[in-house]
Amino acid sequence: MKELLIVETRDAADHADPARMADLAAGVARAGVPATIFLTDNGAFNCRRDSLERAMAAGVQVHVDRFALGERGIGEATVPEAVALAGIELVVDRLADGACVMWR
Numbered sequence: 001m002k003e004l005l006i007v008e009t010r011d012a013a014d015h016a017d018p019a020r021m022a023d024l025a026a027g028v029a030r031a032g033v034p035a036t037i038f039l040t041d042n043g044a045f046n047c048r049r050d051s052l053e054r055a056m057a058a059g060v061q062v063h064v065d066r067f068a069l070g071e072r073g074i075g076e077a078t079v080p081e082a083v084a085l086a087g088i089e090l091v092v093d094r095l096a097d098g099a100c101v102m103w104r
């Protein structure tokens with residue numbers, strides 16, 4: 001696998017899956033495969049979760065969708081510094097580069 005991109009659309013307050021996906025991404029990164037999590041839709045609420053901090057410590061890149069933040073009234077200034085702001089073009093670019101994508 002060249003790279004793993006997980007597009008997370010669910011809020012961890014409602015589902016256990018976002019934490020599991022963060023653990024999966026961390027395991028993939030520890031195995032030497034670049035891994036990225038892109039938070040969009042209600043997944044944008046996860047940008048301050050401890051599970052993402054653990055994934056980032058393992059080398060996972062985390063990006064949050066600017067549009068999703070705005071739609072949910074989350075100020076960009078409240079996003080942790082380690083979480084990058086991005087747009088949907090990140091997904092398009094990674095797909096074009098041959099990444100494996102999981103859309104949750």
